[in-house]
Amino acid sequence: MSPPASPTAKQESPTGITHALLALGNATYILNADGKIAWTYPAGTRDGFVLPDGNILLALSKNKDYPSGGAIEVTRDGKVVWSFKGSQAEVNTVQKLGDGRYMVTEAGAEPRILEVDRDSKVVSQTAIAAQTKNTHLQSRMSRKLPNGNYLVPQLLDKVVREYTPAGKIVWEAKTPETPAECWPFTAIRLPNGNTLSTLTHGAMVVEFDGQGKIVWQLSNADLPTPLLKDPCGAQRLANGNTVITSYGQGKPGEVKMLEVTPDKKLVWTLRDDRKHGIHEFQILDEKGKPATDLK
Template identity: 25%
Template sequence: MRERIPPRYVTRRWAARCLVVVVVAALFSPTVVAAVTPPDRPALERGTIERPANGTTVIAVQGFKVGNQTREKKPARLVGVGPNGSVEWVYENDDEWIPWYYDVDPLANGRLLITGVHPNETVVTVWDPETGETAWTERFDFHDTHDVDLINGDQLLVANMRNYDETTGNNNDRILVYDRSAGEVVWEWRFRTHGYNASGGGSYTGDWTHVNDVDRVGPGEYLVSNRNFDEVVVVNRSTGNVTMRLGEDGDHDVMHEQHNPQLLRGENGMPTMLVADSENDRVVEYARTNGTWTRTWTLGSIDSLDWPRDADRLPNGNTLVTDSLNHRVVEVTAEGEVVWEFYAPWGTYEAERMQLGDEPGGPTIREQNATGVYNVSGSAGLTPGTGDSQTFSQWVDSTTAGTPLAGPGSRFAARWSHITPWVRPVWLGSWAFAAAAAGVALLLGWGTVEVVIHRRALGRRMRNAVAGVRGTAD
């Protein structure tokens, strides 16, 4: 006999269902509104300009392309920005579609050395902003490359990542020197032959080291950023030895998956490392005395920076910071005050002052008597997270601060802020995306509850269906 359910219970159940429907509709409504009113192409905008920059700032915008997302929404491009925040030029290489841009280096002749990536191909271009002409292009069958520097006149210093050889079972992540005149690699240094454990870093068969930066810092001395091992090292070209090391795999208090370090020399030649500490949402500076590194400066937190990937000390003592997932570049004082700011979606990667050359350097924080911890202040706040308005992740972090949930809340906020921008449509805001995610979670939970409540009836239907199929087969 069919089980009878009390009418009052049925009424309550349907009331609960109606409530869930209303809540889900409310959670999805911001997404619906945003979807039917999509914005124009992401705008290039000046932010705070307290004083003009000393020359043109060139910004490499990584962009993002996956599936059916188009470059129009998350464009990869280079932008030349004047001292007062006016756009002087935009480079998108109309002759060749490049879905990702990374390193850009000003050359002494006024041209730019540009590193771009196709799927499974690295394209290195020298381009002249004044004439708009391409001087030359080199192509490498490298899956992914974030940094290429021009050294010794006509040689290219390359950080070669994601270089697993399926035939030999070896990961050949390396730094190398390619001679353009000879058309061949004339020197290389592989991580696996210099003491790096296959179980460390990232996946050995995939993105093992993610070596994202290499710079010549002296005769035969190369500064290397080994992101997935949380370390920066100096490699001697002649001996192959590591002569200096900051950080170690898994020590995230020092730095966590950093980008684009800069080696400075302080008073009496003191080695000083300025690093974009990306996963920790900050910029840090370390000074080395008697073989020990001491952190002398911390700039920013999740409340003011979102995955910074470049920090360069300028001759005036300020620091030029590329705040990647806030899609901007800021020049800040040693105390964190914004004096120059420009927004360039989508996913700024690196910035340089063209007239100063590639990473000119300047006084260390100790030389400026400004050691300490500072947040970034004075932003125009043109996107949530850079001014007074908070993103969802910042709200989670600030709300859980000082509570037993502070640790998990901070970790969740950091992961959310670093991952969701890559999957969130550009027309959908942080809070609207969070609401939609909550709506999906509520629907899944509701569906699970309905399955549990009706498990007996569902079981009977499944058994009857199976019996019917068997009967037909017989």
């Protein structure tokens, strides 16, 4: 869809790093590496991807048309080519799978992972063993792994778990007890087998090994100024750097995203004039397409 007049976005890097990216949250848009908005969608979103064919896959926040949340695939001109309507409290994750299916997660009285076909028919479901007192804090950026299992960050349970399609837990990593509210939001299985996770109110980003032990972490103590405030989305780049959204940095002019090297050197930031933060994102290459070597 044609972008309207938009807030100014400013990328800063001592080494000249710039990124194109898909931003998700209260505002949904594609930002070019030159800081200009290339595409927008008029709905709040929770998760999403630019697909290899150029379409955009989005998990929708609750709205008039999707009162329980949902997921859609749209073309660049806004045409919906696939959709799914949630049936519980929220739809928090969407991922397009290689076999023509889509994976979504539903929060509610029965938290679950669903696989849905092109006709929006549910073809499989896996129960998530999460608390049900606070459905909003059940799970977030879940992903299907190459081995067929699902990696699920469970916020209020303070644990990242790997489930088989039958719902068996085969791996888990518990988040630290301190600082308070280390709620895992993003969970990414890295090529080395470790798992990267953001810890929201704990203002940390951690990497767990195969035994669930933290082998790398980033906190505000590692940065020249406190920039981590409710870190939500994250992405590990092919060069080993980690890009993070600081969702709680919601005021105009604050740093909404940052990039650090493996040794925790700050090498890139993104500021804009919006009155809210970025919930989740996808780094794109210079042509606005998904960078296939990024995880």
